[in-house]
Amino acid sequence: MKLALHSTLLIAAVLLTPDQANAGSLTISIVNQQQQPLADAVVELRAVGQQVVTPQRIRVAQQQLTFIPFVSAIPVGSEVEFPNLDKTRHHVYSFSPARQFEIQLYADKPEAPIRFDTVGIVALGCNIHDYMQAYIYVGESDLVAVSDTDGQLHWSGLAPGQYQLYLWHPWQLEPHPGQPLKVSMPVQTATLRLAIDLTQQKPQAPQRGFGSR
Numbered sequence: 462m463k464l465a466l467h468s469t470l471l472i473a474a475v476l477l478t479p480d481q482a483n484a485g486s487l488t489i490s491i492v493n494q495q496q497q498p499l500a501d502a503v504v505e506l507r508a509v510g511q512q513v514v515t516p517q518r519i520r521v522a523q524q525q526l527t528f529i530p531f532v533s534a535i536p537v538g539s540e541v542e543f544p545n546l547d548k549t550r551h552h553v554y555s556f557s558p559a560r561q562f563e564i565q566l567y568a569d570k571p572e573a574p575i576r577f578d579t580v581g582i583v584a585l586g587c588n589i590h591d592y593m594q595a596y597i598y599v600g601e602s603d604l605v606a607v608s609d610t611d612g613q614l615h616w617s618g619l620a621p622g623q624y625q626l627y628l629w630h631p632w633q634l635e636p637h638p639g640q641p642l643k644v645s646m647p648v649q650t651a652t653l654r655l656a657i658d659l660t661q662q663k664p665q666a667p668q669r670g671f672g673s674r
């Protein structure tokens with residue numbers, strides 16, 4: 462008993478490195494070229510050096526004839542469920558090199574989740590509803606997130622150190638080359654600007670009427 466207790470204390474001491482004790486929070490604000498908050502932007506932080514990736518399980522629903530959310534971000538190896546919350550049938554597909562698949566989705570019949578094992582962008586469509594569009598960003602790191610309607614993303618418990626930051630948005634005019642970001646303070650903020658095609662709009666189902674389905 463005494464030995465076990467000693468081991469536990471030892472592990473705690475090893476795990477609590479000075480870096481982790483100073484783990485910080487990072488808030489990133491993303492704006493477009495007109496300084497307006499940019500929603501649906503993905504930020505990925507890749508720690509310089511070795512990193513362990515923890516896969517996730519998320520959902521991309523079909524609801525009111527749209528994909529919700531429009532943009533998702535997951536670490537490589539994650540799984541995505543595609544629940545159909547509509548009464549109508551959907552036929553979801555991707556032709557993207559990072560993951561090609563197609564699934565017929567019925568309201569009352571959940572399908573097995575799809576696993577994403579290759580880093581890249583996966584564009585989703587629906588064979589039945591042409592206007593349905595969504596994106597899944599598959600990142601190398603598990604520090605991937607999507608900006609909210611205020612254009613903000615937040616991480617807490619971030620280990621101090623040097624990261625490479627990548628920014629992506631479906632309507633960006635040019636690929637983001639990646640930029641270094643140093644996490645060194647307990648509370649840190651950053652603002653990033655990304656030029657996008659301002660004429661684009663989030664896909665929406667057409668107004669309902671006779672024959673609109």
Ligand SMILES: [Cu+2]
Nearest residue numbers: 551587589590
């Ligand atoms: Cu559909």
